[in-house]
Amino acid sequence: MRRIISILLENEAGALSRVAGLFSARGYNIQSLTVAPTEDDTVSRMTLVTTGSERIIEQITKQLNKLVDVIKLVDLTEGPHIEREMMLIRVRAVAEQREEIKRLADIFRGRIIDVSETAFTVELTGTGNKLEAFLGALPRSSILETVRSGVSGISRGEKGLRI
Amino acid sequence: MELTGAEIFVKCLADEGVEFIFGYPGGAALHIYDAIYRQDAVKHILVRHEQGATHAADGYARATGRPGCVLVTSGPGATNTITGIATAYMDSIPLVVFTGQVPSMLIGDDAFQEVDAVGISRPCVKHNFLVKDVRELASTVKKAFYIATTGRPGPVLVDIPKDITAHRCAYDYPESVSMRSYAPVTRGHQVQIKKAVELLLSARRPIVYTGGGVILAEASGILTDLVRQLGFPCTNTLMGLGAFPGDDPLFLGMLGMHGTYEANLAMHECDVMLAVGARFDDRVTGDLNKFSPHARIIHVDVDPSSISKNVPVEIPIVGSADLVLAEMAEALRDSGREPDKEALAAWWQRIAEWRGKNSLAYNHSDTVIKPQYVIEKLYELTGGDAYITSDVGQHQMWAAQHYKFRKPRRWINSGGLGTMGFGLPAAMGVKFAFPDDQVVCVTGEASIQMCIQELSTCKQYDLPIKIVNLNNRYMGMVRQWQEFFYDRRYSHSYMDALPDFIKLAESYGHSGVRVDSPADVEGALRDALARKDDLVFLDFITDQTENVYPMIAAGKGQNEIILKPSDEPSEIDERELA
Numbered sequence: 001m002r003r004i005i006s007i008l009l010e011n012e013a014g015a016l017s018r019v020a021g022l023f024s025a026r027g028y029n030i031q032s033l034t035v036a037p038t039e040d041d042t043v044s045r046m047t048l049v050t051t052g053s054e055r056i057i058e059q060i061t062k063q064l065n066k067l068v069d070v071i072k073l074v075d076l077t078e079g080p081h082i083e084r085e086m087m088l089i090r091v092r093a094v095a096e097q098r099e100e101i102k103r104l105a106d107i108f109r110g111r112i113i114d115v116s117e118t119a120f121t122v123e124l125t126g127t128g129n130k131l132e133a134f135l136g137a138l139p140r141s142s143i144l145e146t147v148r149s150g151v152s153g154i155s156r157g158e159k160g161l162r163i
Numbered sequence: 164m165e166l167t168g169a170e171i172f173v174k175c176l177a178d179e180g181v182e183f184i185f186g187y188p189g190g191a192a193l194h195i196y197d198a199i200y201r202q203d204a205v206k207h208i209l210v211r212h213e214q215g216a217t218h219a220a221d222g223y224a225r226a227t228g229r230p231g232c233v234l235v236t237s238g239p240g241a242t243n244t245i246t247g248i249a250t251a252y253m254d255s256i257p258l259v260v261f262t263g264q265v266p267s268m269l270i271g272d273d274a275f276q277e278v279d280a281v282g283i284s285r286p287c288v289k290h291n292f293l294v295k296d297v298r299e300l301a302s303t304v305k306k307a308f309y310i311a312t313t314g315r316p317g318p319v320l321v322d323i324p325k326d327i328t329a330h331r332c333a334y335d336y337p338e339s340v341s342m343r344s345y346a347p348v349t350r351g352h353q354v355q356i357k358k359a360v361e362l363l364l365s366a367r368r369p370i371v372y373t374g375g376g377v378i379l380a381e382a383s384g385i386l387t388d389l390v391r392q393l394g395f396p397c398t399n400t401l402m403g404l405g406a407f408p409g410d411d412p413l414f415l416g417m418l419g420m421h422g423t424y425e426a427n428l429a430m431h432e433c434d435v436m437l438a439v440g441a442r443f444d445d446r447v448t449g450d451l452n453k454f455s456p457h458a459r460i461i462h463v464d465v466d467p468s469s470i471s472k473n474v475p476v477e478i479p480i481v482g483s484a485d486l487v488l489a490e491m492a493e494a495l496r497d498s499g500r501e502p503d504k505e506a507l508a509a510w511w512q513r514i515a516e517w518r519g520k521n522s523l524a525y526n527h528s529d530t531v532i533k534p535q536y537v538i539e540k541l542y543e544l545t546g547g548d549a550y551i552t553s554d555v556g557q558h559q560m561w562a563a564q565h566y567k568f569r570k571p572r573r574w575i576n577s578g579g580l581g582t583m584g585f586g587l588p589a590a591m592g593v594k595f596a597f598p599d600d601q602v603v604c605v606t607g608e609a610s611i612q613m614c615i616q617e618l619s620t621c622k623q624y625d626l627p628i629k630i631v632n633l634n635n636r637y638m639g640m641v642r643q644w645q646e647f648f649y650d651r652r653y654s655h656s657y658m659d660a661l662p663d664f665i666k667l668a669e670s671y672g673h674s675g676v677r678v679d680s681p682a683d684v685e686g687a688l689r690d691a692l693a694r695k696d697d698l699v700f701l702d703f704i705t706d707q708t709e710n711v712y713p714m715i716a717a718g719k720g721q722n723e724i725i726l727k728p729s730d731e732p733s734e735i736d737e738r739e740l741a
Contacts, residue, residue, distance in 0.1 A: 010344055013293070014281060025286050055471070062468035068290040068310060071344040163343065 004076040004153045006161050007046040015069040032150035047152045080156040086149040087131045092142040093120045108134045168297040168328035169198035175304040177204035178336045181232050185216035189236025191263030194328035211616035215588040217247020221256050222589030225575045227596045230257040230311050237263045238276030249287040251318040253579025257311040258318035266326040280322045289317030297330035309340040314347025315466040351482030359461045359478050360494045366435035367506035369395045375402030376440015382485035383571040389492045398426040400441050402578040409567030419447040420715050421560040424522035431721040439463045440484045443473040453720030463487045522713045523564050532681050534633045534705045538565040540685045549601040550593045554586040554610030557639035560711045562605040584613030594626045608634040618671035621698050629691050630700045635707045643710045668700035679704040
């Protein structure tokens, strides 16, 4: 079962390694992990995507809560939520490919943010599935470089993760 | 007035009420050692190896309930504490370990005696800190003690770069700490407690199974009252011994791999289990698929992550054992009801049959010393009232089985990590805390050699510990497993080229006595215990072939317990399961 766990933690050196160390020490999976300071610069927010049985996920949330640097966490997948991931992708674009890539980017609501004589750099935001669909739509040989941010998530409606 | 970081550090310890700090000096810690020299509020105990410092502080903490304190230098000083820190971590012992660090500006440069102490210790501490500013030193020390001693206790490491100990600032030790990210739950949920009492009252085959958490929470008294009020059978884990009086008729003995027949079978057949401050570890449960198949389980633990980790439970209660048990007892009184007497009588009848197997029995001998006999005599001569520390292996199990601890905090052993070398330094920590009490280290000839250098510390501080060395010339537990599971191929478990322990003890300035006849066991113990001012090293030459029974082989069910050699299944192949 895929879960998205959002964590507020103290913005301290080492907080990230405590979380990462917990996952490796206990043999839990990490699919993706993103972290950055929030509007309050003493607090960082981490979004962690993991998989595991009900029992494992319960242990993961309990073990995370036990870390002294963790202030609060929520399993976003327990309620309605939005997830987004950003990808930057450099694509070979010469001659007639240039028009084709531009059209594809438009269909996926991507933006071309850099252009050179032989390549475009496209910025694309969405769920992981959408990013993969875009990659799938491109000819494999035209993909020069990709970088993905990992998943960020937030819950819908009034309820949120706040201190 | 401004003080140096080193002075601030030592003042913090004094204000925190630290009596003893166990340590070993070195370059990065020298400012601190200078500050220690210039005061007398905190006594520094010089050990012979940093591992010894951590075990001594650990023994002190286990015996007193107060946090143990350690001070070492950077690099090897820090790495040598890791075994001791991991030992304390596995058994939830409050320890605060201060490591010197190279000066801030050299961190990351592979400086002399530099090691990433925070990084190396991270997986085996409750929390750790690197102090980056002298103005944060006092508050960090306060937080370290607070975190180590509250909630589920554990070790905390504080890494202090040398320049910080020279910088100056005003001294201000905070009276209290409040952390938004750390607020352990202590009181149990009222509704859950009521449900638990209902379930206990409905039980027909109940059992109370308690672990180290009861001792850590100082809940032995309330546990004992509650169990007696209910008339239920009670079993303790290795870490929980002494929480319930070992000589009480309601006590079934220890459970688990080398627990009694009655404790393990009562666990297996119970219909309601009250687990308190215990964590269902593999040495207790055996095969999880066969574990207590009929049990409806109530689990009280201060650490939510211990609940339903290995075994799913019906009524989880997060809270401190003392508070939860007290509220349980109150709810029970308020209900005005009693457990089903008839069902309970039938249950006790069944337990009596199991007890009749006398599972701890062993064959006496007039010619060779049986290790169990030494522990029995030790128990008789000390009235079950001594502080017993142990190392790890067969001697540890025999001590746990045959010494009937009547009080909490008397049984000091490395349960979770199983650290050989723990016993002697731990005994030092206990002796510093209780100089007038009898402190005995039960050990083996293999374990004792892992921290033997601490005999020198014992001499320096005149610590009249008694060492009971059950010397079978083998790493006994390894030999036992090799006998059972490896067709008697005793690979590297024979202790060849042993030192003459008597001469060894004497060379450290102590007394040593070799005992090789069963007839001399009691007299030798009696004499040693009577020598109030001497450390006596008793070297008992014991039966080499004795095994620890009962035994539930790793990965077997509770009901597959082996009682005596004759009960052994003829073909055992469990080597994959260790």
